[in-house]
Amino acid sequence: MAFNQILKEIKKVFSKISEKEIGIFVYEVKQAKRVYVVGAGRSGLVAKNLAMRLVRLEKETYIVHETVNPKMKSGDLLVAISGSGETNDVLDAVKISRMMGTRILTLTANKNSSIIKISHEVIIIPAQIPVRLGNHYHLRELIGVPERSATKSLFELSALIFLEVAVSRM
């Protein structure tokens, strides 16, 4: 059957994620006065999906790169989503957050990424690490970077499901 392969891959990813990771997420979000989310490309859609869920729970939530955003403060939380952990747009936001005293919780597939070193908490989504596509993530479609296969979207799909489950615990 057509969908079995991808469902099996997703199941394998979650076999390596535990209740503890949900606990970290719920704790950090509950502690935060306000939540910012950030992601690039399709991870950006996962970030927006999270923001939509949190706003309905009446959590004050902002999406980095939208038209306007308030100044960050200490006591805020940034949830950063990046498969490679090297996407420049996301790294820039994380660096600025550190400077502003904001706490950072990162979801990534890459245990050895730059983003991990500057995050306070990390949740590893053990999917295949997406290939890093250069410095200008948000401009790369102007150049026409070739597309990945469905199993290569494992990080985004798994991160989305993880966050759905984690938010429904709140």
Add this chain to the structure above:
Amino acid sequence: MAFNQILKEIKKVFSKISEKEIGIFVYEVKQAKRVYVVGAGRSGLVAKNLAMRLVRLEKETYIVHETVNPKMKSGDLLVAISGSGETNDVLDAVKISRMMGTRILTLTANKNSSIIKISHEVIIIPAQIPVRLGNHYHLRELIGVPERSATKSLFELSALIFLEVAVSRM
């Protein structure tokens, strides 16, 4: 384990979707000169994810409700995503598409919805039908409509996975 419930639900949804549905999707998109996608709220994120994938395959693709869009023509395809099949913003776009002679392919959970009657092709994603939340979908967060549980996000998650698999066949 925390994630088993949602994975089991997703698996159940896909047990009722066949290769034929993938075939319909691939055929319609391949036939189309240009593709428009539309969805509201979280289904809108699923629509954007699809658009990102199609653009990388160098398919001319547009997202309804973005800042600018070209005039629709006959020969174009609208992919509409709506769990309830009753969301006004999406229905409005579908009606206008019909008027412009654009072909319509709909993904919905609701076999008895209004959208089905005005679509050329329908792919049923047999998840629980989300409750319809009134006429002003894009304004409902101003009112503060309460959030659904994770298993109630089954339609969006399943539609996303369906589209990932279908696009990777192209």
Add this chain to the structure above:
Amino acid sequence: MAFNQILKEIKKVFSKISEKEIGIFVYEVKQAKRVYVVGAGRSGLVAKNLAMRLVRLEKETYIVHETVNPKMKSGDLLVAISGSGETNDVLDAVKISRMMGTRILTLTANKNSSIIKISHEVIIIPAQIPVRLGNHYHLRELIGVPERSATKSLFELSALIFLEVAVSRM
């Protein structure tokens, strides 16, 4: 000279706007706990420009129709921008705001519009009233509605300049 005509028209508009209108705007924004802005099409860009200005003054500001927004409360202010005063997307937001107990300040060119009847304060920008283009403002480019001339953009240009001056008084 090419630009004289439009500059003369803008000057004529402002000859009929007084200091009092600036006072109303500044008072309402200062009173408000949080500000929401709304506009459709090019008036939507004027609304976003206002939001960018207010956020820099550290006013908590939200743009209706962005990905997420918090629930409205009494004590908030909605600034609605609509040349015709009849644009459905804007009227819908104004009606919901009334329901939520939010105060409404409207900028419009049309003294006899529906929006005036449901606004608490109105600032008339006495430019030519743009023709109302039907119910589905945000979908009308899919149909290909023909474009207006530059002098017919007088409302948006004048509203923008009005708001720039008014904000710089704060």
Add this chain to the structure above:
Amino acid sequence: MAFNQILKEIKKVFSKISEKEIGIFVYEVKQAKRVYVVGAGRSGLVAKNLAMRLVRLEKETYIVHETVNPKMKSGDLLVAISGSGETNDVLDAVKISRMMGTRILTLTANKNSSIIKISHEVIIIPAQIPVRLGNHYHLRELIGVPERSATKSLFELSALIFLEVAVSRM
């Protein structure tokens, strides 16, 4: 009167712009197979306003940084809008456009800017040059960069009026 100062400043800007500049704009856009527009912050709103106008004239137009965009080709035109001519987000898009063989028409207030050296055509909007606000334009509100006064918005206001007049000549 409150608005005289800003209107006088705008008039002064246009006293130094000639018919020739309109001619350059109209020629470049007419020659182009497709038009891309780019700008950051409030200049980004000016770019979007231009895109809305061009789409109505049935010109195929895209906005850099929107969710999806087709690959650039030679024969396309990028209209770049940057007061300082040094905004990184805009410079990145201009560099990529050059690489793709796309023609570049820039509107800027800064005769000595980096963007001028890599543009094919330049229209100087002789307003006061906005202070450059560092590398992360789209993140700067997270830091809370202080706001400019109304007369300091001269570049955006003048660029908007220039483009309104120029498009209405097409």
